[in-house]
Amino acid sequence: MIKASYKKYILEFKQASGTSRGVLRTKETWFLFLEKDGKKGVGECGLFRGLSIDDRPDYENKLKWICDNIHLGLEKLLNETLEFPSIQFGLEQAFLSLNSNDLFTLYPSNFTDGKELININGLIWMGDKAFMQQQIKDKLQQGFTTIKMKIGAIDFDTELALLKSIRSEFSSNEIELRVDANGAFAPDNALEKLKRLSELELHSIEQPIKQGQWQEMADLCDKTPLPIALDEELIGIFFTEEKSKCIETIQPQYIILKPSLVGGIKGSNEWIEIATNHNAGNWITSALESNIGLNAIAQWTYTLNNPLPQGLGTGGLFTNNFNSPLEVVEGGLRYNRNEKWHFNL
Numbered sequence: 157m158i159k160a161s162y163k164k165y166i167l168e169f170k171q172a173s174g175t176s177r178g179v180l181r182t183k184e185t186w187f188l189f190l191e192k193d194g195k196k197g198v199g200e201c202g203l204f205r206g207l208s209i210d211d212r213p214d215y216e217n218k219l220k221w222i223c224d225n226i227h228l229g230l231e232k233l234l235n236e237t238l239e240f241p242s243i244q245f246g247l248e249q250a251f252l253s254l255n256s257n258d259l260f261t262l263y264p265s266n267f268t269d270g271k272e273l274i275n276i277n278g279l280i281w282m283g284d285k286a287f288m289q290q291q292i293k294d295k296l297q298q299g300f301t302t303i304k305m306k307i308g309a310i311d312f313d314t315e316l317a318l319l320k321s322i323r324s325e326f327s328s329n330e331i332e333l334r335v336d337a338n339g340a341f342a343p344d345n346a347l348e349k350l351k352r353l354s355e356l357e358l359h360s361i362e363q364p365i366k367q368g369q370w371q372e373m374a375d376l377c378d379k380t381p382l383p384i385a386l387d388e389e390l391i392g393i394f395f396t397e398e399k400s401k402c403i404e405t406i407q408p409q410y411i412i413l414k415p416s417l418v419g420g421i422k423g424s425n426e427w428i429e430i431a432t433n434h435n436a437g438n439w440i441t442s443a444l445e446s447n448i449g450l451n452a453i454a455q456w457t458y459t460l461n462n463p464l465p466q467g468l469g470t471g472g473l474f475t476n477n478f479n480s481p482l483e484v485v486e487g488g489l490r491y492n493r494n495e496k497w498h499f500n501l
Contacts, residue, residue, distance in 0.1 A: 158192045158254075160220045160226035162201075163501055167446055167474045173281045177208075183474070184443045186219060187501060188246045190226065190254045197254025198499070200449035201246030202416035207443075209392040209417070210240040218243060219236055234422060238394045245420030249452045260451055260480075260497055267458040270481075273488030277334060277465045282309040288318055299486035302332040302465040308340025312349060319356050324373070330356035332465070339366035339388055354381035360410055363387040364497055374406045378430040383409035387441075388420050388428060399427060403434050411436055412467070414443040421456055426461075443468030447480040448499065455484065456491055 167183040184205055201219070205211050207268050210218075216371035222233060230251045237243045252262040266272040278295030280288055280303060288305070295303055303322070307315045322331060333356065339351055341364045353361060360383040365372060367389040377384050386408045393399050403411070411431045413424040428438050440457045442450050450471045457466055468489050471482050479498040481491045 158190055158226050159252075160191075160223040161189045162223060163187050163189070163302035164216075165446070165501065167444070170475050172354060173473065174399055179465050180444075185446055185449070186216075186242075186246065186446065187494060188219070188222070188243075188250045190250045191210075192254060195254055195422075196259060197250045197252070199246035199249030199251075199253060199260060200241045200416075200445050200447060200452070202443055202445040202449045203242050204417065204443050207388070207391070207417065208242055210242055215240070215243075222247070234420075237434075238419075239418040241423060242416045244423065245415045245449070245452075248420045248422065249317045251447070252452070259499075261455075262452055262457050265455065265458050268455060268491050270493040272458075273485070273490050274454060275302075275463075275465045276300075276469045276484070276487065276489050277304040277467055278333075278487065279467070279469055280305040282306045284310070285314055285318060289321070292318070296331070298484070301330070301487055302334065304334040304336060304467065306336050306338065308337045316352060316356075319353070319358075323356045323465040333358045334360050334362070336387070337364045339363050341365050343369060343372040343376075347379055350376070350382045350384075350423065351381050354496070358382055362412060363389060370402065370405045374410075377406055377408050379422060380409075385410035385412050387412040387414075394419070396426060396430075399430050403430050403436065407434065408436050411438045412441050414441050415453055415456070416443045416445060416449065437464065438462070439464045439466050442471075446474070447471050447478045447482055451480060451482060455489075464501050 165185050165187060167185060173180045174351050183204055183355050186201040186203060188199045188201055209297055234244050244419050253259050256262055278300035280291045333487060335358060346364045362385045390411060393402055398492060411427060413427055415424050418424055418427060431438055439462060442453050454468050469484055471477060481495040483490050483492050
């Protein structure tokens with residue numbers, strides 16, 4: 157007989173982190189615990205207030221319901237939590253954890269053996285020019301060859317100047333630049349901004365306009381001189397038919413998958429299959445989970461054999477994260493077998 161329980165946890169940022177939705181100082185998350193025959197499992201339900209489709213008043217009630225009905229098993233529970241993608245991902249993790257040889261090795265591989273890295277991008281948070289310049293400098297010193305910069309919160313010309321300053325020092329062969337607009341551009345001037353950005357030989361831009369404007373986004377993807385990646389666009393689409401309709405309509409160059417926001421591993425795999433059938437590439441990104449969720453995302457991501465740099469470098473943002481074998485070295489994420497997990501809740 158499986159027993160289940162849950163617990164809320166507040167992650168605290170080392171420094172306030174700017175996004176186009178405002179400044180983040182804390183991040184709420186929830187842990188799901190399973191126990192059966194003396195074995196334990198843990199999963200993180202990475203609720204993202206203000207962004208997750210499951211940011212709703214009955215979130216905790218759903219977790220209570222899950223714990224009361226854990227006997228239904230994973231597949232039935234996933235069907236019952238379609239509108240709660242972060243809970244779906246927490247469930248998947250918890251069952252994988254329960255059925256593994258240890259709490260944290262969900263997908264044994266050369267990654268979990270510490271033999272291979274996952275190539276990741278270095279993330280530059282929004283802020284004033286000096287703050288962003290310092291972050292860029294730090295990332296380059298840390299060995300990153302792909303940098304992702306969030307844009308859309310300060311003046312566009314200032315952001316363009318920052319990107320130009322990187323390009324004046326490093327060619328596109330030396331440093332790959334990605335930008336994430338988080339939907340900050342208006343449809344009527346987005347194409348003009350994309351043209352200006354494309355002069356800097358960027359890899360791609362994430363979500364140039366707000367989600368839900370499929371025809372406008374399709375028009376942009378058709379005319380863009382710069383590859384477009386859908387991110388927030390995928391949030392809140394639960395059914396296969398609608399996922400297919402979204403990709404068929406917009407025809408993006410890439411999609412970006414945050415398992416906590418798009419239905420966990422099962423939901424992400426479905427998106428990947430649909431996108432691949434329409435010649436769209438993809439990469440995986442964490443969504444400010446603790447190291448518990450990040451660990452699950454990283455281990456699953458490694459199994460995909462995707463050569464593109466992934467967005468998995470957020471584990472060092474918090475003062476009260478859990479010590480783990482995950483570490484960023486030379487622009488990659490490594491599972492250091494010499495380090496131990498310290499997870500006490």
